[in-house]
Amino acid sequence: MKSKKVSLADIAQNLGVSKTLVSMVLNGKGDENGISKKTQDRVMELANELNYKPNQFARGLRIGRSNTIGLLVSDISNPFYSKLARYVEDAVSEAGFNLMICSSDESEEKEMKLLEMLLNKQVDGIILSSTLESTDHIESLQNENFPFVLIDRTYENYETHTVVVDNRSGAKEAVEHIIQNGHKKIAALIISPAHISTQIERLEGYKEALKSYQIPINEYYQKVIQREDIYKNICQVIVEWKNDRMMPTALFVSNNQIAIGCLEALRDNGLSIPRDISIVSFDDIDLFRLYSPPVTSIIQPINSIARNAVEILLGEIKSRETAETVTKKHKLLQANIVIRNSVLKLA
Amino acid sequence: MKSKKVSLADIAQNLGVSKTLVSMVLNGKGDENGISKKTQDRVMELANELNYKPNQFARGLRIGRSNTIGLLVSDISNPFYSKLARYVEDAVSEAGFNLMICSSDESEEKEMKLLEMLLNKQVDGIILSSTLESTDHIESLQNENFPFVLIDRTYENYETHTVVVDNRSGAKEAVEHIIQNGHKKIAALIISPAHISTQIERLEGYKEALKSYQIPINEYYQKVIQREDIYKNICQVIVEWKNDRMMPTALFVSNNQIAIGCLEALRDNGLSIPRDISIVSFDDIDLFRLYSPPVTSIIQPINSIARNAVEILLGEIKSRETAETVTKKHKLLQANIVIRNSVLKLA
DNA sequence: GTAAAATTCTAAATCGGTTTAGAGTTTTTT
């Protein structure tokens, strides 16, 4: 019943040739090793017939590669990352690689464990959206000269490949759009942990936009929402503003998770968009298109992030064979605004 | 700069003991093999100090297992599957396993390729949401006695482990809710490929509900929406109904993707929910809670699907060691309705 | 006709673990 796996040795024995020969032929090295056409055909035929599949453990052990790459993000169930993962899957699979996806939950400890696991599993390279709580493990990858690409989030380190979105200009565009509609009291909501580059840069873009229109920057209007309880946190912020009679007329929120919490919180606090308050969000999700009113947002080129990251990573991996050194690539992609209907034009 | 990997032999040599001993100690078999406490401590200490990590290729080659399981779904970027994947990831990781996720795009060919890839990578088991175009590859897994669990979708085969949702009763509950609000002209929209068990069962649930209320079943109100162009397809259906002056008063749609297309298509055709048309969807996504009006839906116990599938799969895998045979488990989970505001009460 | 070159193929080492079968030493038993 349980058919044992076919091995190289089986094929070799069956044909009365050596394992060496079979291995060479199946790896397309028959010609360069002067194996006769006739023998090559016999090997190929039998391998097909027996449905031979090389044992990846043995192969990996010998050649030290797995043909697998790792993707480490904070949460694969976040639509931004699940879409990214899908594009990455498609891109690596076109190149004959497999993918291993992990979620770190923004926990540094988990991230380090997962990174170690991936290395342990001998992935050939890693695409990493790091929580960046600390960067020791990244620098360690760097020192070991292990192929990896940082995506989505980075830190000041020009020694690593990076593929990121221009968060600053995206956020700036969002806030400028708000300003151009006559708003002055504009608040920014970012998500914890607030040290992550995307959040910092989006906040900076917000400030830049205000500055360029000579609108005073007020810390009171910059809030960090705790990711553990987004909805409640936003409600608290709203209540605070209400009590202080300082309600902003517009909101810039820094990702899809806060946006969802916001839409819910605003509704539950009886605030109507855009009549009572305007909103623009970074990230774009189905919801925004369908919400009433449709929500203006900054759309990230997710496919492009994936394609670029994979291309760079595979290049880096390939460079290992030729021992050439690759200059570190830094890809900065633009995120563009999709104007819908969530910003009120003030008189 | 590039630190070479530490191997068993390194540790053994360093301590002046055999590889055997080191291997035993590190695998917790020191006591049962009568290795002295003192030696065990020395091994442990050095292994920690050198940060030894066993080579998984070598280990896998010898013991024939990878400690990895595969999850094959149609599309990891579909929120249903991305959530499922996350729960599965958490569940397997608690058990010390890793996860490999693949998307088949409802293509039988891709599914077979990916399945082969997973087997090739020597995963210890597979959780499979099959497109079920054909079931040869599943039966082949079955015959080889390879550990796997079918989730979400099944076919008449009592020889496999299955974890599925009670689609029929979930759909019935949805449609009964519609009926109880006074509707008679109720249409059902399912997604292609229509042979998938979830779609069939949900359609059956719809018919059962109608039957139990003596509402005539009309094929005209049962439409299969092509997944390749959901929005356009739904628009066509709406136009058809409009032209025939046969517009239903309520819609039951069989998954989140059609629901999204529907909300968009209804809006663009000037039909307001629930005034002009009521709607209930299978699946629950953030959008439904936030849509205006909030959309009544059937919520699937995704975490429970994941947990059950993993538990059964790991049990099956473990049974391999003890050579006992496991009776095939069939888990049927309930999906419950969340009543919101998308169904109009007819006078 | 023999040396050199070309052609076709193979034995054995290797990767780094796990496991089997058993060796060497010390302690206990009789």
Added chain:
DNA sequence: AAAAAACTCTAAACCGATTTAGAATTTTAC
């Protein structure tokens, strides 16, 4: 004091591929 038992440890085989170094045979060169 010899035999048995207990304790502690090891050499070597093994998993299944790849790769190195070279062997055997045939062809070409002179």
